[in-house]
Amino acid sequence: MITTAINDLRESIASWRLWTLLGWLEIRQRYARSRFGPFWLTISMAVMIGSIGVVYGTLFGQKLRDYLPFISISLVMWGLFAQTVSEGATAYINSANYIRQAATPKLIYILQVVWRNLVILCHNFIIVICLLAVFGTKDWWTLPLFIPGLLLFVLNATWVAMITGLLAARFRDLPQIVNALLQVAFYITPIVYRPNSLTRFSWVVHFNPLSYLLNIVRQPLIGEVPTPTTWGICLCMAVVGWAAALLFTGRYIKRIAYWV
Template sequence: MFSLALLDLKNSIASWRLWTLLGWLEVRQRYARSRVGPFWLTISMGVMIASIGVVYGTLFGVKMAEYLPFLAISLVMWTTFSQTVIDGSVAYINSGHYIRQASTPKLIYVLQVAWRNLVILAHNFVIVLVLFAIYGVKSWASLPFFIPALLIYFANALWMSMVLGLLSARFRDLPQIIQALMQVAFYVTPIIYRPDSLKRFSFIVEYNPLAYLIDIVRGPLIGQSPDPLTWGVTIGMAIVGWFVALMLTGRYLKRIPYWV
């Protein structure tokens, strides 16, 4: 079972031209005949960050120079993660007509979702760069940690997409449940507020694995190197998650065409 999943993953990665093309075409088709194109995503994200930043920054009594970069990085990275997981949960369902008609590696549809959201991340990350230009980079020494952190971040998003995509193909009510859970997760994860703001209910952050995922990519960009616990939790999640995802994929890979 495990070897079957690894073979499918290998063949899927080898077909990178296919899933990168499909992912890019989806982004282009969504904004066909628009002069601004995918940068509408950047504009809408920028408006949301500015609105939330002014309101909550005033409520929390923090300086905009500190809060706006924190909020922008948090929202941009969370949007990428949550959308990857949500889109991944319907990756096989939405590609059912391809799966039934062509004998292709199945994981290319999960990689297609990840690539599409990576393209969207690149557009939204412009906001972070603009804020860096305005307020400056907090620490150049911590910036290099962002690259391995981003890889770990996407590794966790990928295995979740693999598992949820498989389960959603079998149980069609699951995508709606996942969307609801991601909305709840947004509020219990320190995205709008700082992790140390919850003095009384600190366990919400301490036992929330998504808080560590956000922290590992946000920390290097706001001048804080992730601590060993954050690295350990996120890497451990990726290792265990990929093992489970590959086991489930290998066992039920041949049933996907019948489920979709």
């Protein structure tokens, strides 16, 4: 079973021209005839970061020069994870016409979602770069750690999208459930508040795998080195998650065309 999934993944990666083109065309179609095009994503994200940063920074008694870079990285990276998982849940459903009419590897539709959201990340990351340039960071030497952190972050988001996409193709109520769970996860994950802000309910952070996933990309950008525990948990999540996703995909991949 897992061999079938690995072969499909290999063929999907080899078809990179197809899923990168489909992902890019979808972004262009969404903002066709718009003056700013995809940069509307950046503008809307900047407005949200500015409003949330000022309001919550004031409520939490934070210095804006420290809090604005923190909240910008948190919201931009959370947007990548949440959108990848949410859109991954409908990847096969939205591509039903392609799946029925063309004998293509199935995982290209998941890779299309991941690629599209990485392109959006590149647009939104401009905000992070600008804020870091203005306010600086604690230690610039930690920035290279962001690259392996981002790789682990994307790998974890991808296997979650693989599983939710497969389940949602069979159970059509799942996309709504996934979106509801993502809303809950947004509030219990240290995104708008710092991880050490919760004292009485610190277990909410300690036992939340998403907090470690965010820390592995956020801490290098704010000048901190992620702990070995953070690296270990994220790596274990990627290994176990990908094994489960490939096993699950290999078991049911041939049924997708009948489900959608």
